[in-house]
Amino acid sequence: MKRGRKPTIDAADITRAAIAIADAEGLAAVSMARVAQEMGNATMALYRHVKSKDELLALMADAAFEEPPLLEDGDWRDKLGVWAKEMLAGIHRRPWFLQIPLNGPPTGLKSLAWFDSALGALEGTPLEPGEKVGVVMGLMTFVHGEAWLTVTLQQGFEEDPAQFTRQYGQRLREIVDPRRMPALAKIVAAGVFDEDDLFEAEDVAAEFDFGLHLFLEGIATHIGGRR
Template identity: 60%
Template sequence: MSELPAEVALMWRLRDGSRRGPKPSLTVDDITRAAIDLADAEGLAAVSMARVAERLGNSTMALYRHVKSKDELLVLMSDAALERPDPLPDGVDWRTGLTFWAEGVMVAIRKHRWYSKLPIAGPPAGPNNLAWLDSALGALKDTGLPEGAKVGVVMGLMTYVHGEIRLSLDLAAGFRENPAAFSQYGEILALVVDSRQLPALARVLDARVFDEVSNFDEMSDEDFDFGLQLYLDGVAGFIERVCQDS
């Protein structure tokens, strides 16, 4: 490949911005920061080139000189909003490191809850997202896993973390709109679930598990950690198996 894709070059600030005349007063960083501030205040749906230009006190055309489309703006936001990860604590084992990493992702996205609504158009390629990828891979450096297996473990962890966050935020929004659908969930299912057709689900209802489905205002750290540790249990078994076979 002779040159970087345009969006990657933009995220790394490698797109040629040379022009004749005075130095422009507006930068890609200014535009990205304003878009993030707008999304924080009003949600991702409020973000448009016109609204960002208004927030900056510039014309929309002034933005297009730096960012060619809203799609490019969303790509910039997806990298800038995540910020850089904190360094892994010294001397921790792989499991503690990945737990620290996953909790860091959760904290970062809690600052910008619209992040879960961003379209995922490809693998991570921006400087911040790659810093997170590098951090997670670094947690696995002493496991003895082949490099390809490390990538597979981290991609699976990303799928869990981002999926859990997106699901939790969607459920929280649903709860705010219709809390009765959650508080009455067990009662509703009891009216339609036939133990002969759905025996496993009927046993869950008999155990009154869904009686506690009442509040999704916040992402549950306890539920998040439960699923995370299940995933890491699987990774531990995988590491043991690979190391035994090597």
């Protein structure tokens, strides 16, 4: 019995296979050889479509998210708020995204679609084109930073939940000298860290909402000044 020819593959097939590996085992498990093995192809066959692992990572980063949300209702603040929360949710679904090196400005079609979506939310404001880009880049930096923090803390919580209890507040009382760190000492004395669970999902979400509110209020103030 003759073996049939292997089905043809393309960069999209390779990217999907790599993402499946990262979803199941983490980004460290992704290599050209491992992807080829999962696809039943020779490693060199993949290089005809994806030139290097760096290129594969770039393709994975662009394909990690769904399409950007439709921003039809509300003013620019409402739209950017939805955009930011959807981006955060996308990163949480695939936290390995945060480990992919950022080697340049976005060129992937999916990434550019998200960029366009956020810029579109600012249509009708008096912001200059460069200011709109600055707003979107600042918001993206905020979301990525919050995502990195929560993902990292989640990993720490899973490894050692005890460090996220009121023991942390007790430890700070022992090491924070009011003469050297007066502002922090006041916060500690106020009992802010005296909680049984310092990593509750509701608290994490509320902190993100508060930070997002402050960011958008700052933009609103800037827009008010422009008018």
